[in-house]
Amino acid sequence: MGQAQHFEQADRDANVRSRRWLWVGIGVAAIVIIAVLAALYAGRVFWLNVMATEGDVPPASVLPLPAGAEIIDENTGCGSGGCATTFTVLPPEGQSPEALAEEIGVTMGLDIPGTFFDPRTITVSARPDGSVLHLVADYWSNHN
Known part of the structure; x- marks a missing residue:
């Protein structure tokens, strides 16, 4: 029984680590998406201001x-x-x-x-x- 309990504990630890890495991955993806959207918005604002005197x-x-x-x-x-x-x-x-x-x-x-x-x-x-x-x-x- 001791060995079966050890494997169950190892499985639970592996699941906790997997979930932890899943949340880290989701967090990193969210940060990347926000950074890309912010860069696109900044580019649009820059373009609009440049075009303010160019016929717009x-x-x-x-x-x-x-x-x-x-x-x-x-x-x-x-x-x-x-x-x-x-x-x-x-x-x-x-x-x-x-x-x-x-x-x-x-x-x-x-x-x-x-x-x-x-x-x-x-x-x-x-x-x-x-x-x-x-x-x-x-x-x-x-x-x-």
């Missing part, structure tokens, strides 16, 4: 327009500092372009914070022009 412009969907306001034109222009899009916005019925600019908070310039997927800040400035409001949006200027 924000989409119209980022503008905080109230109900009833309508984008009637969109023009992208590039200069030596980067590219920007000018959105021509028709205010809601009964609202002036100046009141629309004040409502969305762009009278002194507006910085729209980025998201997890696109962490760049979007800078928006406004120019009332008759019955419309021109909103200029880009990634490269700032209001500081």
Whole structure:
């Protein structure tokens, strides 16, 4: 009986070691996966920031327009500092372009914070022009 008990104890010890190595392997795999994902995200953020002055412009969907306001034109222009899009916005019925600019908070310039997927800040400035409001949006200027 002593020898059978010895083999059972050896089997249990081997199982404990196997499980321990299994958990070590899972932990190492998790660390490697997290490191790869972090490196990919850092690369994406780097690329987005490099492209901020190379023709990349924000989409119209980022503008905080109230109900009833309508984008009637969109023009992208590039200069030596980067590219920007000018959105021509028709205010809601009964609202002036100046009141629309004040409502969305762009009278002194507006910085729209980025998201997890696109962490760049979007800078928006406004120019009332008759019955419309021109909103200029880009990634490269700032209001500081």
